[in-house]
Amino acid sequence: MPVVRRPRATSSAMTTSETWNRQRPSAMPHHRYRPAHHRVEVPLVDRTWPSRRIDRAPLWVPVDLRDGNQALAEPMDTARKRRFFDLLITVGFTEIEVGYPSASRTDFEFVRHLATSGAVPDDVTVVVFTPARHDLIDRTVDSVRGLPNVVVHLYTATAPTWRDVVLGRSRAELHELILDAAGHLARRVGDRPGVRFQFSPEVFNLTEPDYVLEVCDSLTALWDAGPDRPVVHNLPVTVEIATPNVYADQIEYMDRHLARRESVILSVHPHNDRGTGVACAELALLAGAQRVEGCLFGNGERTGNVDLVTLALNLYTQGVDPMLDFSDIDAVREVVEHCNRLPVHQRHPYGGDLVHTAFSGTHQDAIAKGLAHHAKRAAELGVPAAGAPWDVPYLPIDPGDLGRTYEEVIRINSQSGKGGIAHLLHRHHGLDLPQAMRPDFSRMVQEVTDGTGRELAHEELRKLFHTNYITPAHEGVVTLGSWSAVETDGEHRFSCALAVDGREGSYEGVGNGPLSAFTDALRAAGIAVDILAYSEHATDTGPDSPAAAYARCRVDGVERWGSGWDTSILTASVHAVLAAVNRARS
Numbered sequence: 001m002p003v004v005r006r007p008r009a010t011s012s013a014m015t016t017s018e019t020w021n022r023q024r025p026s027a028m029p030h031h032r033y034r035p036a037h038h039r040v041e042v043p044l045v046d047r048t049w050p051s052r053r054i055d056r057a058p059l060w061v062p063v064d065l066r067d068g069n070q071a072l073a074e075p076m077d078t079a080r081k082r083r084f085f086d087l088l089i090t091v092g093f094t095e096i097e098v099g100y101p102s103a104s105r106t107d108f109e110f111v112r113h114l115a116t117s118g119a120v121p122d123d124v125t126v127v128v129f130t131p132a133r134h135d136l137i138d139r140t141v142d143s144v145r146g147l148p149n150v151v152v153h154l155y156t157a158t159a160p161t162w163r164d165v166v167l168g169r170s171r172a173e174l175h176e177l178i179l180d181a182a183g184h185l186a187r188r189v190g191d192r193p194g195v196r197f198q199f200s201p202e203v204f205n206l207t208e209p210d211y212v213l214e215v216c217d218s219l220t221a222l223w224d225a226g227p228d229r230p231v232v233h234n235l236p237v238t239v240e241i242a243t244p245n246v247y248a249d250q251i252e253y254m255d256r257h258l259a260r261r262e263s264v265i266l267s268v269h270p271h272n273d274r275g276t277g278v279a280c281a282e283l284a285l286l287a288g289a290q291r292v293e294g295c296l297f298g299n300g301e302r303t304g305n306v307d308l309v310t311l312a313l314n315l316y317t318q319g320v321d322p323m324l325d326f327s328d329i330d331a332v333r334e335v336v337e338h339c340n341r342l343p344v345h346q347r348h349p350y351g352g353d354l355v356h357t358a359f360s361g362t363h364q365d366a367i368a369k370g371l372a373h374h375a376k377r378a379a380e381l382g383v384p385a386a387g388a389p390w391d392v393p394y395l396p397i398d399p400g401d402l403g404r405t406y407e408e409v410i411r412i413n414s415q416s417g418k419g420g421i422a423h424l425l426h427r428h429h430g431l432d433l434p435q436a437m438r439p440d441f442s443r444m445v446q447e448v449t450d451g452t453g454r455e456l457a458h459e460e461l462r463k464l465f466h467t468n469y470i471t472p473a474h475e476g477v478v479t480l481g482s483w484s485a486v487e488t489d490g491e492h493r494f495s496c497a498l499a500v501d502g503r504e505g506s507y508e509g510v511g512n513g514p515l516s517a518f519t520d521a522l523r524a525a526g527i528a529v530d531i532l533a534y535s536e537h538a539t540d541t542g543p544d545s546p547a548a549a550y551a552r553c554r555v556d557g558v559e560r561w562g563s564g565w566d567t568s569i570l571t572a573s574v575h576a577v578l579a580a581v582n583r584a585r586s
């Protein structure tokens, strides 16, 4: 039998990974697929985009009413489109793709509705989409009659597989078809002021770069673009097939080589098939893109168009004005969900229900400390908390900036810890548990959440705290009847009626404070009590606000926490000690 030798490892990394990486080959037929670099080659070696920064917002162009709409099981009717359009205006978009007028009567009529209803503000440009067919171009041009600012967007797929399989045309034949359609469009538009042109070589990311340049440059010339009437060349990732750095190289290459560059607006249109649409758009901006097409919350064909909300708020959290207003993100989401009839995922960046919420203990602890630190910092700077620089762990954005409250930032389940629990009790019920008491209550909460497997709302936390730490003062084996505490010349005297295990009696104690006098009275009743820790605070502002008191006591050798809650601080503190006594003796 021949000896099969394993090839020797060529690097130390390989040797190491052979020892720790024990994954097994999958049974899936990965050999059916080709790596991206076999399908697309970008002649760029001296790329500069990796060391650039994005310091301003691009021109955002929402395509929800066209690309998003064409991906819906039930396309929007005029009422839904209008609601979406109005939202886009409110958010601040100034260029909006409104439809594919030659596709359907609904789309055509919506554009006519915009042209005749006064819905389009003077500074807003409407984009309409058309394939390269004379009859469909005619219908498109008819649709925009009366609209003052229009971009007519012509598209044709240019990638080899589409040329060969879908359109059945060679490079030259397809180029000819595009020029013919673009010429027809230009003739139909004539010298109408306020109309500009856009071209998308669909599947740009799989098209040979020299072919894209050839086609785009010829259109720039045909449409006679100039800096005052620039053409938009929109270079889509129609279907993602490569890592985002490849797209960035493609865009930088186009940025450097497109003719009459000052007369061209370089636009990008990423989809999200590999889940990297946002990364593609951001790297494309580094690489020279000036305009981004996408949809709110990433609706669109298959896995969606790039999400403009995420892109804009990513910029915002870098201190860059996104030029869009998402200060009521839930209202935006509500309209988008209504119009698309699709839900936004709970984990969706920025807009999902759960994205500002921490369930896990260490995250909650850090957030609670971070929020307290933020409030302190704002006070030191003399500015409202909403105006102070934001640097709170685990929260990349202040939920308040999106119109969210802090209510949902921390929620409690079995993954939670003492920091989060204390934060909720404090925030919602004014109970500021002493640090040393927090682990004790946290264990109690953990027992419930582990036992039920479910979340505990802040009201349930309060009840649990109340039942375990406050109620025992009133319902234990030691009950306190009428009592009084007086001070004479620095000496405190505590007189009370006590029932211990059902035996009633009157007792007195003295001490250097009311609580030590109370423990002295308890000692007289046969209960040895040491107060090991004690604290108290008002639970709200104002003279009538209740006080909370916390006491850790050693009672006949057993240590327990107790708590009291009363409008009188003294009563609260007496109850706290009594609750600890009862917990120790139960």
Ligand SMILES: CC(=O)SCCNC(=O)CCNC(=O)[C@H](O)C(C)(C)COP(=O)(O)OP(=O)(O)OC[C@H]1O[C@@H](n2cnc3c(N)ncnc32)[C@H](O)[C@@H]1OP(=O)(O)O
Binding pocket: 067, 070, 100, 102, 103, 104, 130, 131, 132, 133, 136, 155, 156, 157, 166, 167, 202, 238
């Ligand atoms: C990446 C994108 O999002 S592209 C936009 C996709 N959006 C849509 O398709 C929604 C709206 N579309 C429609 O309503 C219809 O497809 C229409 C009205 C445009 C055309 O309808 P139909 O005439 O019935 O053709 P059909 O839908 O089958 O489209 C395929 C034909 O269009 C051709 N075609 C595809 N893209 C283009 C284009 N950009 N320019 C010209 N022709 C094109 C195909 O080659 C094919 O032609 P063939 O019939 O000669 O083989």
Ligand SMILES: CC(C)C(=O)C(=O)O
Binding pocket: 067, 155, 200, 201, 202, 203, 234, 236, 237, 238, 269, 271
């Ligand atoms: C044609 C362009 C704009 C497009 O929608 C795409 O490629 O996804």
